[in-house]
Amino acid sequence: EAQVTQNPRYLITVTGKKLTVTCSQNMNHEYMSWYRQDPGLGLRQIYYSMNVEVTDKGDVPEGYKVSRKEKRNFPLILESPSPNQTSLYFCASSFVGRGLATNEKLFFGSGTQLSVL
Amino acid sequence: ELKVEQNPLFLSMQEGKNYTIYCNYSTTSDRLYWYRQDPGKSLESLFVLLSNGAVKQEGRLMASLDTKARLSTLHITAAVHDLSATYFCAVDIDRGNDMRFGAGTRLTVKP
Numbered sequence: 001e002a003q004v005t006q007n008p009r010y011l012i013t014v015t016g017k018k019l020t021v022t023c024s025q026n027m028n029h030e031y032m033s034w035y036r037q038d039p040g041l042g043l044r045q046i047y048y049s050m051n052v053e054v055t056d057k058g059d060v061p062e063g064y065k066v067s068r069k070e071k072r073n074f075p076l077i078l079e080s081p082s083p084n085q086t087s088l089y090f091c092a093s094s095f096v097g098r099g100l101a102t103n104e105k106l107f108f109g110s111g112t113q114l115s116v117l
Numbered sequence: 118e119l120k121v122e123q124n125p126l127f128l129s130m131q132e133g134k135n136y137t138i139y140c141n142y143s144t145t146s147d148r149l150y151w152y153r154q155d156p157g158k159s160l161e162s163l164f165v166l167l168s169n170g171a172v173k174q175e176g177r178l179m180a181s182l183d184t185k186a187r188l189s190t191l192h193i194t195a196a197v198h199d200l201s202a203t204y205f206c207a208v209d210i211d212r213g214n215d216m217r218f219g220a221g222t223r224l225t226v227k228p
Contacts, residue, residue, distance in 0.1 A: 035218075042121070042205060042218035043160075058215065090159065105150065105162035106216070 002027045006091050006109035013081055014117050021076045021112045023091030031094045032074040033058070033106070034066065036087040043090065049074055081116040088113050119144045121208050123219035130196050130226055138222045140189040140206035148209035149189045150216070151180050153202045160205065164191075196226045 004025045013019055025032065033048040035058075045058030049068040063085055065077040074093075078085060092106040120143040130136050140149070151163040164173040166182035166189060173180050177200065179192045189206055207218045 033216075040126075040220050042123075042220045043207075044218070045215065048215075059217070092160075105165055106160075108159040108161075110159045 002107070004091055004093055004107050004109040006089075006112050008112060009110065010113045012115045012117065015082055016080050019078050019081060019114075021078075021089060021091075021114070023074045023076065023109060024072050025074075025091075025093040025107070026072065027093065027107065028071065029093035029095055029107070030071070032068065033092045034064070034074070034076050035090045035092065036060065036085075037090060037111075038087050046076070046089075081114075083116045086114060086116050119208075119210060119217055121206065121217050121219040123204075123206055123222050126220060126222060128222055128224045130193075130224070132197055132226055132228055133195050135195065136193050138191040138193070138204055138206075138224075140191070140219055142187050142189075142206075142208045142217075144187075144208070144210055145184075146187075146208045146210050147182075147184050149182050150207040150209070151189070151191055152205045152207065154205065154221070155202050163204075193224075196224075198226050198228065200224060201226045 007022045030051045034046040035043040037043045044060045046064050047066040049055045055066050089112045091109040094106050122141045124139050149166045152160040153163050154160045164180040169184040171182045177194045182189045203221045203223045205218050205221045207216045209216050
């Protein structure tokens with residue numbers, strides 16, 4: 001089954017304790033992206049990656065890191081989490097060349113609800 | 118500053134009624150997406166609108182795009198309870214690299 005898998009689904013942590021949220025897709029997508037969802041703000045892009053070893057900042061990258069060592073995985077790293085990073089996080093993927101194809105869409109993971117105390 | 122504004126943010130409607138959700142955006146783009154999110158769930162793609170005048174329909178939902186007015190609409194026809202969800206529009210402003218979302222419209226359809 002084609003899917004984007006995020007783990008964990010729920011995470012409670014304390015300020016300053018490094019954490020990683022994993023994301024994996026099995027559709028051979030080149031493009032992967034992380035979003036955070038906050039009430040009243042919709043989804044905001046944190047980082048994206050066009051391919052292996054190619055990453056770039058989105059709208060709200062501060063306090064986050066990513067890596068793309070393999071095509072299928074795109075982990076989100078919070079080196080020193082703070083309470084303002086409490087949010088619902090989504091990973092998404094799609095085929096690259098979205099500017100060329102005619103029916104591109106993002107496939108989203110199930111989300112990770114993060115609480116930083 | 119790029120803005121993607123949806124209205125209304127909350128919509129409560131009776132079954133069988135029609136209504137339209139609006140999505141205005143402030144930058145040039147010819148690609149707009151609509152997503153649906155059920156409570157506690159992820160986002161599901163509904164429509165991809167790729168050019169001015171594009172219209173897509175599926176079931177009781179119809180989406181359209183007017184790039185000159187920077188406006189997309191999601192029209193609901195004869196609403197049913199199963200359509201209750203939050204609907205997001207998203208504007209693609211960098212050929213797939215940067216997708217900006219609206220705040221979402223929470224739709225509740227009552228019997």
